[in-house]
Amino acid sequence: MADAALDTLVDRVRAARADKTALNIGGGHTKAFYGEAPQGVPLDVRPLAGISSYEPSELVVTVRAGTALAELEAALAEQGQCLPFEPPHFAPGGTVGGMVAAGLSGPARAAVGGVRDYVLGATLLNGRAEVLSFGGQVMKNVAGYDVSRLLAGSMGVLGVLCEVSLKVLPLPVASQTLRFEVDEAEALRRLNTWGGQPLPVNASAWWDGTLVVRLSGAAAAVRSAVDRLGGDPVDPALAGPFWTGLRDQSDEFFTKAAAAVAAGATLWRLSVAQTAPPMALPGEHLVEWGGAQRWVVTTAAAARVREAAARAGGHATVFRGDKAGGALAPLSAPLQRIHKQLKTAFDPDRIFNPGRLYADL
Amino acid sequence: MNAPLPAAAAAVSDPTATDRAAALDRVVSALSPLLPAHALLYRREDTVPYECDGLTAYRQLPLAVALPETEDQVAAVLRACHAIGVPVVARGAGTGLSGGAMPHGLGVTLSLAKFNRILKIDALARTAQVQCGVRNLAISEAAAPLGLYYAPDPSSQIACTIGGNVAENSGGVHCLKYGLTLHNVLKVRGFTVEGEPVEFGGDGLDAAGLDLLAVVVGSEGMLAVTTEVTVKLCPKPQVARCIMASFDDIRKAGDAVAAVIAAGIIPAGLEMMDKPMTAAVEDFVHAGYDLDAEAILLCESDGTPEEVAEEIGRMLAVLQGCGATRVAVSENEAQRLRFWSGRKNAFPASGRISPDYMCMDSTIPRKRLADILIAIAAMEKKYGLRCCNVFHAGDGNLHPLILFDANDPDQMHRCELFGADILETSVALGGTVTGEHGVGVEKLSSMCVQFSPEEREQMFAVKRAFDAAGTLNPGKVIPTLHRCAEYGRMHVKKGLLPFPELERF
Numbered sequence: 028m029a030d031a032a033l034d035t036l037v038d039r040v041r042a043a044r045a046d047k048t049a050l051n052i053g054g055g056h057t058k059a060f061y062g063e064a065p066q067g068v069p070l071d072v073r074p075l076a077g078i079s080s081y082e083p084s085e086l087v088v089t090v091r092a093g094t095a096l097a098e099l100e101a102a103l104a105e106q107g108q109c110l111p112f113e114p115p116h117f118a119p120g121g122t123v124g125g126m127v128a129a130g131l132s133g134p135a136r137a138a139v140g141g142v143r144d145y146v147l148g149a150t151l152l153n154g155r156a157e158v159l160s161f162g163g164q165v166m167k168n169v170a171g172y173d174v175s176r177l178l179a180g181s182m183g184v185l186g187v188l189c190e191v192s193l194k195v196l197p198l199p200v201a202s203q204t205l206r207f208e209v210d211e212a213e214a215l216r217r218l219n220t221w222g223g224q225p226l227p228v229n230a231s232a233w234w235d236g237t238l239v240v241r242l243s244g245a246a247a248a249v250r251s252a253v254d255r256l257g258g259d260p261v262d263p264a265l266a267g268p269f270w271t272g273l274r275d276q277s278d279e280f281f282t283k284a285a286a287a288v289a290a291g292a293t294l295w296r297l298s299v300a301q302t303a304p305p306m307a308l309p310g311e312h313l314v315e316w317g318g319a320q321r322w323v324v325t326t327a328a329a330a331r332v333r334e335a336a337a338r339a340g341g342h343a344t345v346f347r348g349d350k351a352g353g354a355l356a357p358l359s360a361p362l363q364r365i366h367k368q369l370k371t372a373f374d375p376d377r378i379f380n381p382g383r384l385y386a387d388l
Numbered sequence: 389m390n391a392p393l394p395a396a397a398a399a400v401s402d403p404t405a406t407d408r409a410a411a412l413d414r415v416v417s418a419l420s421p422l423l424p425a426h427a428l429l430y431r432r433e434d435t436v437p438y439e440c441d442g443l444t445a446y447r448q449l450p451l452a453v454a455l456p457e458t459e460d461q462v463a464a465v466l467r468a469c470h471a472i473g474v475p476v477v478a479r480g481a482g483t484g485l486s487g488g489a490m491p492h493g494l495g496v497t498l499s500l501a502k503f504n505r506i507l508k509i510d511a512l513a514r515t516a517q518v519q520c521g522v523r524n525l526a527i528s529e530a531a532a533p534l535g536l537y538y539a540p541d542p543s544s545q546i547a548c549t550i551g552g553n554v555a556e557n558s559g560g561v562h563c564l565k566y567g568l569t570l571h572n573v574l575k576v577r578g579f580t581v582e583g584e585p586v587e588f589g590g591d592g593l594d595a596a597g598l599d600l601l602a603v604v605v606g607s608e609g610m611l612a613v614t615t616e617v618t619v620k621l622c623p624k625p626q627v628a629r630c631i632m633a634s635f636d637d638i639r640k641a642g643d644a645v646a647a648v649i650a651a652g653i654i655p656a657g658l659e660m661m662d663k664p665m666t667a668a669v670e671d672f673v674h675a676g677y678d679l680d681a682e683a684i685l686l687c688e689s690d691g692t693p694e695e696v697a698e699e700i701g702r703m704l705a706v707l708q709g710c711g712a713t714r715v716a717v718s719e720n721e722a723q724r725l726r727f728w729s730g731r732k733n734a735f736p737a738s739g740r741i742s743p744d745y746m747c748m749d750s751t752i753p754r755k756r757l758a759d760i761l762i763a764i765a766a767m768e769k770k771y772g773l774r775c776c777n778v779f780h781a782g783d784g785n786l787h788p789l790i791l792f793d794a795n796d797p798d799q800m801h802r803c804e805l806f807g808a809d810i811l812e813t814s815v816a817l818g819g820t821v822t823g824e825h826g827v828g829v830e831k832l833s834s835m836c837v838q839f840s841p842e843e844r845e846q847m848f849a850v851k852r853a854f855d856a857a858g859t860l861n862p863g864k865v866i867p868t869l870h871r872c873a874e875y876g877r878m879h880v881k882k883g884l885l886p887f888p889e890l891e892r893f
Contacts, residue, residue, distance in 0.1 A: 084650035085753050107652055136593060143599055144571050157842045165751040166564065166783040167823035169557050169606050170831070170838055171865060172850050176570070176602035180594070197652030219512045223536060225623040225692055247694030300591035302513040319593045340591025356596040361586040365854055366597055372849035384597060 032074040032093075033158065036187060039070060041156040043378045050378050052183040054093055054122030058129045060347060062182050062354050062383050072124050075189055078102055080164075087147060087164045089192040092124025099123055108195045111139040113230075116275050124188045130180025133274035134230035134241070137222075137301065137316035142179045145194045149175035152187040154374030164192045177369075183380040184388055185373040199229070199243035201250075204266035205258035207238040211305040211314065214238040218317045219302050226252045232273055233314040234280050241270060273315070280313045284324045285347070287311075293348030295332050297321040303339035308332060322346075355385060403493040408451065411474070411494045415452050418472055419496070422464040429453040438497050441482040441489040442544070446829050450477070450491030455499045459585075459615055462498070466583035466613065469496055475859045476581070478609045480521060480552035483544040485747065486828030488555060488608045488864055495862075500551055503615055506530050514621045515574060515591075520551025520614045524558075527619065536621035539566035542824070543732065551614045557606030559824040561657045561731075564782040565690075566622065568824075570605040575618040581855040586612060603850065608826050609861045611854040625690035628656060629700055630724045633707045634681035634714040638662065641683035642757035644710035645781045648687065649754065651706050653699060657688040658782030659731050662761065665738075665776035665789075669730030672737035677730055678714050685712075685781065686727055734778040734789070742774070742791035746803050750814035751785045751823035763813050764788055771806040773799065785823035786814070812837050827865045835865070836872035844872070 043050050049067030059065055073093035081088040083106040090099055096114060103109050113133025114126045127149070132141040148162030151174070162168055162175035178188055209217065214233040218240075221228050227244035239261070242249045253260065261269070272278035284294045287310075297306060301318035310325030319341075325332065329345070329352035336343035342356035358366060363385075370377065370388050382388065403411070412430060419428055429435055430452040439447045451474075456462045469476045475495030482489055491497045503519035506526070510516075511534045516527050524545040528537040541560035542548055548558070553569045554576055566572070575589040589601035604611050635641035641660060648655060661669065661677075661684050670677045677684060687707065689699040700717060707715055718724035730737070738745045752760050761777060768775050774791045788810055792803040811821045811834040821827070821834040835844065847866045851858065867875070 082753075082755065084646040085755060086649055087753075130594075130599070140567065140571055141593065143602055144567065153846065155842075157846075159840070159843045159846055161843065161846075163751075163818070163820050165753060165785075165819055165823070167559050167568065167751045167780070167785045168820040169824055169826050170820045170822050170835060171827065171843075171847050172603050172611075173557070173570070173606050174603065174846065174850065177599060179602070180599050185598075196654065200652070219514075223511060223514050223534070223623055225626055245691070245695040245698050247698045248692050251692060251694055298590070298592035298594050300513060302510070303591075316593060342590065342592070342596040344596070358597055359587070361580050361584045362597065362600065365580075365586075365600060368853035368856070369598060369850065372853045373846070 033189060036070070036072070036075065036152055036189070037156050037158065040152055040154070040187065040378070043068070044154065044156060044376050047376060048378065049381050052128075052187050052380055054125045055095070055118070055120030057116070057118040057121040058125055058131070061129055061131075063350065063386060064382075065380065066382055067380070070187065072187060072189075073122065079190060083108055085164070086195055087192055088195055089164060089190060090123050091190050092122060092127070092188045094123045096121045096123055096126050103195055104198070107198050109198050110145065110193065111196045112136055112141050112145060113274050114142065123191060127179050127188055127191050128181060128183045134232065134270050134315060137319050138229045143176050146176050146179050146191060147194055148192040149178050149188060150190040151178065151185070152189055154186060154376055154378055158189065162192065166194060182384045184370060184384045186379055201246040202229070202241060202243045202263070203249050203253050204239060204241045204261040204263070204269070205253065205256060206261050207240070207258045208236060209238050210236060211312065214314060215302070215305070215318045221256070222301070222317050226255070228317070230270060231315065231317055234312070239269065241266070280311065280322070283311070284322070287324045288348045292324050292326050293329075294346045295323045295325065296344045296346045297323060297332070297336045297339070297341060298344075299336055299339035299341035306335050306339065308335055353386065358385070407494065412451050414472055415474055415496060418468040419452065419454060419465060422468060423454060423456060423461055427455040427457060427461070429455070438479065438482070438491060438499070441479070441484045441487060443485055443487040443490070443828065443830055446487040446490050448491045448493050450497040451494055453497045453499055455502060457502045462500075462613065462615055463579055463583040463585065465496070465498060466579050466581060470582050470857070470859065473857060473859060475862050476613070477861050478551070478555075478613045480549035480555070481523070481547050483548040484552060484556060484826060484828060485749070486822065486826040486830040488826050488828035488861070490829055492862060498613065500615065503551070507616070509534065509621075511536070515618055516621055517616065517618045518550055519616055520554070520578075521549050524548050524550060524553055531621050532624070535624050537624050538619055539572055539622050540569050550617045550619065554605050554614050554617055555607065555609045556824070556826045559780070559785070561659060561780060564658060564780070565654050565656050570602060572620045573601070573605060573617060574620060576601060576604055576614050577616040578612050578614040580612055581857070581860040588612070589618075591618070608828065608865050610851055610865060611860065613860070625656070627693050627696045628688055628690040628724060629696050630657075630686055630688040630718045630727045631700065631703055631707065632716045632727045633685045633687065633712040634678040635683045635685070635711065636681065636713050637711075638683050638761045639758040640711045641685055642755075642761070644685060644707055644712065645757060646754050647706050647710050648703060649782070651702060653702055653706070655687050655703065655782055656690040657686065659686040660684070660757070660779040660781035661731060661734065662777040664774065665734060665778050666730070668741050668776055669733055669737040672740060673729045673733050675726045675729050681713065686731055731778060734776070734787070738776055738789045738791065742793070744792055744794040746790045746792065746807055748786065748788045748790070748807055748810050749822050749825040750811050750819055751783065752814050752817045752819035754781070754784045756817040756819070757781060757784065760786065760813065760817060764810060767806055767809055771802040773802055773806055775806070780823070783823070784819065808834065829864060832865075832867040832871060833875040835867050836875050841869055841872070844869075
């Protein structure tokens with residue numbers, strides 16, 4: 028890829044490198060709240076817009092980083108395809124680059140994989156102002172290190188994502204949402220038991236005594252799973268907005284969480300073993316991803332939350348609220364060293380999103 | 389198996405005898421206090437079995453082979469080698485097809501064969517925690533009583549280890565639907581080059597910070613040494629059925645592959661064999677393949693009986709709509725396995741019709757299947773060698789098998805040019821030089837074609853971030869600038885080399 032918009036970015040990076048200016052890479056800034064506080068002069072990637080190539084029969088789309096996520100999703104939907112990992116839209120205007128850089132996935136994550144699993148290739152502008160391409164547009168590719176997937180969730184600390192190739196999938200033929208009245212422990216038990224059976228469970232959420240499960244797949248498979256699982260079928264007219272609201276954190280749980288955060292609580296995202304028992308933490312809990320993602324709104328101390336997550340085989344992130352103890356869980360010594368050295372490998376002058384992932388990175 | 393290629397093997401610089409003797413002294417005195425006597429091999433007769441992996445064309449005797457039995461011993465060996473600056477090459481079952489585990493002439497081969505225990509299978513969590521030397525198929529066998537299995541199924545799955553699968557990001561015939569190794573691994577435990585314990589990933593679906601698991605998987609043992617892997621297990625599909633469809637034209641078969649995907653179907657497997665391949669395998673397995681067909685597609689559906697019935701119906705409609713001349717649907721498991729028997733035996737069947745063969749592994753966009761087949765047919769004439777083609781058609785991954793006689797140096801040379809031509813053509817068609825076998829040493833030169841000097845330097849920088857001294861499996865995956873310059877000079881298009889009488893490499 029080469030054109031004026033890209034040339035401008037290359038020049039900006041070259042200049043920033045020369046005078047050691049930090050750049051705050053951004054698109055729609057819909058996830059500015061996520062991670063550590065952004066620093067530096069804004070570098071808008073939105074001029075780098077448009078779908079570069081899309082052939083539905085290849086199940087691959089190549090899109091420039093500044094393209095609006097909503098625009099990409101609409102183009103895919105027109106061909107009966109989608110980004111199966113359901114990236115969240117926290118506000119209108121989010122871009123594809125922001126989606127990949129944040130690496131956040133929605134309700135279907137446990138069933139279909141996350142953003143990283145759909146990245147096939149990427150073009151990166153690194154800290155030496157070089158435009159580099161890794162990966163490609165094919166499903167199977169083991170030529171060299173998988174740098175493109177490393178960029179998913181990197182929060183822009185390795186460079187400016189310019190273009191990305193993503194695997195896409197057909198929209199499911201059929202879908203049905205079911206509702207069960209169960210407590211958290213029973214919900215976890217059921218989700219994990221179902222997970223071991225050939226059932227088309229595609230998403231799940233438990234909160235406040237109610238478990239909601241979405242089945243997606245071939246019509247016959249969804250029908251037979253509905254018969255087998257029981258529960259109360261949810262009207263599709265209600266189910267659709269429910270899952271979108273959960274994805275975008277605009278549903279009742281997250282609305283209440285926002286109010287609690289305003290009053291001093293913290294919204295934590297815990298990524299743990301899906302079989303981990305209910306977290307022994309005060310406050311409201313919402314369980315997603317078959318048990319692998321737990322949202323907790325609490326006033327408990329950060330150390331206590333992080334310890335609970337570590338005991339459950341995972342880690343805890345401050346999603347919204349006080350980040351004095353760091354947004355992300357601290358790394359082990361060797362991982363911390365590798366992180367620093369990778370940062371240097373891509374961005375020797377530390378100009379891209381400094382401190383956005385970890386304060387010292 | 390690939391045949392030995394003496395000329396290619398000489399590409400690896402042989403250390404001088406004095407260098408070797410001095411280095412061996414240092415290594416033996418550093419490692420012998422750390423390992424039981426039987427776990428350190430350095431006599432020629434003991435180390436010869438380790439001189440190559442599944443790519444037998446490239447051989448190199450290691451200085452010594454360490455066979456640690458505990459993680460503490462692995463750490464100690466790594467620490468000691470790091471302290472004296474000796475290269476370490478980790479090795480699993482040695483089934484790799486690109487020379488990723490080929491020893492270093494002045495280095496230690498770290499065999500992890502003794503790490504072969506399945507530590508835990510958690511039925512509720514659907515995970516298996518296994519040591520790196522556990523065989524791929526052994527995981528599925530252990531999980532079978534629970535109705536679970538490990539999805540990635542490289543064709544070497546009876547022998548290859550999960551540690552090797554992590555190193556190569558191995559695929560298999562079912563990865564279109566179920567993903568590659570990366571998509572089925574939660575956590576990798578192991579050691580840094582310095583011998584420090586390290587964990588990538590976690591028991592949850594993501595880890596804090598950069599997604600290092602994504603870059604460690606597929607790094608061909610150059611970033612860390614894996615000793616333990618936690619994999620995801622999937623529920624075993626209740627039923628699998630396979631359609632065998634014949635086509636009288638390669639292009640129609642290629643278009644049918646694209647049409648199946650365009651119809652919104654993700655088959656469990658979608659494979660193609662061309663006419664020469666079909667003839668070779670039919671002669672070997674007698675499965676009743678259509679010998680008149682220019683191409684045969686195998687298209688599989690798995691899931692619940694209702695799901696499979698529905699999907700098979702949709703697949704049949706697409707295949708027939710694309711002009712299939714014959715279709716058959718497996719009616720039972722025995723018949724399904726018979727349909728697959730030829731595809732699974734493509735390599736040994738090729739071994740029967742030719743003294744030697746060279747297996748390529750590039751990937752192209754699906755829509756270019758017919759183009760590459762037609763290009764390969766032209767190359768057969770150009771290089772005067774035959775080529776049989778089997779493809780993981782669903783994901784565009786090609787395995788052309790170039791037939792040749794390694795005893796004829798000229799054939800061998802033409803075979804190498806043929807192979808390089810296929811890889812370069814694949815890149816030109818929008819693909820990649822390796823889909824699942826890895827770069828290793830075999831495709832180092834082809835990496836010069838696919839990546840710019842700056843991209844290769846960025847990969848070296850990634851390597852240094854994990855391994856500053858560059859002693860973990862050095863010389864693999866990323867070609868040096870010097871090597872690419874040499875390749876560029878020597879590799880003249882149209883198969884014409886300057887001074888063809890001279891020995892190369």
